[in-house]
Amino acid sequence: PVPEASPAAPPQAPGTVLPGRPEAARPQVRTPHADVGPEQGPPCPGCGTPNAPRRYFCRSCTSLLKDRGELPAEGPYAGQRPRLGRGRSRWIVRVAVAAGVAALVVGGIFGGPPAARAVQDHFAKRVPVHPTTWKASHSDAKQGPDRAFDGYSNTWWGTGYSGSAAGQWLEAGFGQPTDLLAVLITPGTSPRAAQAAAQARPQEFDLIVTDSAGKAYTSHHRINDGGVQRLDVRVRDATTVRLVLRAAYGATGNKEVAIAELEFFGRSAT
Structure with a gap:
C-alpha cells in the first residue's frame, strides 16, 4: 500500500522569513578587577588580622571591632550563647547563711557548754x-x-x-x-x-x-x-x-x- 501523503506546507510568499529558534543567552564573563592589595588598619583583637577603618567586624574571624565605633544596639551575635541573668545578691545571701551556720558551730565547740545551752534554749519548745x-x-x-x-x-x-x-x-x-x-x-x-x-x-x-x-x-x-x-x-x-x-x-x-x-x-x- 502507498502511505498517506503528509500535508504539504502552505506556500510562502516571496521575501518571507520564518522566525528563528530561540537560543539561551550566553553567560556573561566578568572581567577580573584589579587587586586592591591587603587591607591596612588596626589589627583585630581576636585574630590580629588588619581591618580597614570602615569595618565593624573582622573580615577574618567576624569578631566585633570595639574600637571602630559603637553599634546602634548591643547584643549577642550569631552563635553566641547569652549569659544567664544571675545577680550577685543570691551569692551574698548564701555566703551569709554559711557564715552564720559556721559561727554557730564554732561557738558551740569553742564556747563550751554555755554557748551550746544558749543555742538549745533559743530553739527549745516552750x-x-x-x-x-x-x-x-x-x-x-x-x-x-x-x-x-x-x-x-x-x-x-x-x-x-x-x-x-x-x-x-x-x-x-x-x-x-x-x-x-x-x-x-x-x-x-x-x-x-x-x-x-x-x-x-x-x-x-x-x-x-x-x-x-x-x-x-x-x-x-x-x-x-x-x-x-x-x-x-x-x-x-x-x-x-x-x-x-x-x-x-x-x-x-x-x-x-x-x-x-x-x-x-x-x-x-x-
Whole structure:
C-alpha cells in the first residue's frame, strides 16, 4: 500500500522569513578587577588580622571591632550563647547563711557548754510552768499574791501602798527545779487599757531568779504601759522568781501598783 501523503506546507510568499529558534543567552564573563592589595588598619583583637577603618567586624574571624565605633544596639551575635541573668545578691545571701551556720558551730565547740545551752534554749519548745507557792512583801487586804497566779487576767495583786511602792516584791516558787525561758506579765488590773488604768502599773522592776544551787540571777526590765508583755529570762534549774518594783506608771496618792498576772514558761521535756 502507498502511505498517506503528509500535508504539504502552505506556500510562502516571496521575501518571507520564518522566525528563528530561540537560543539561551550566553553567560556573561566578568572581567577580573584589579587587586586592591591587603587591607591596612588596626589589627583585630581576636585574630590580629588588619581591618580597614570602615569595618565593624573582622573580615577574618567576624569578631566585633570595639574600637571602630559603637553599634546602634548591643547584643549577642550569631552563635553566641547569652549569659544567664544571675545577680550577685543570691551569692551574698548564701555566703551569709554559711557564715552564720559556721559561727554557730564554732561557738558551740569553742564556747563550751554555755554557748551550746544558749543555742538549745533559743530553739527549745516552750511550755507553761505553774508555780506551787507564792508570797509578797506586802499586799492589799483584798488583793493577795495568789491573785497574780490564778490564771485569770481580771483579778490582780496590789501592794497595799499608794505611790510607786519602790522596793516591794512579789515572789513565786516552783515545786521542782525548772529550766526557765520566759516570763509573761500583765500590768495593771486588766489587759484592757481602760480597766488597767484604775490602779498604778509597773514601769521598771528587777527579776531575781534563784536556781537549785542557791545562785541568784538578777536582770533589770522596763516595760510599756499596758498589755501582756514577754520577758526573756533563761535560767537552768530555777526554783524561785522574785519581782522587785522600782518605778510605776500612774502612781498617785490614791492608787496602788497592781499586777494582773505573772506567767512562766520553761523547756519542754519532749
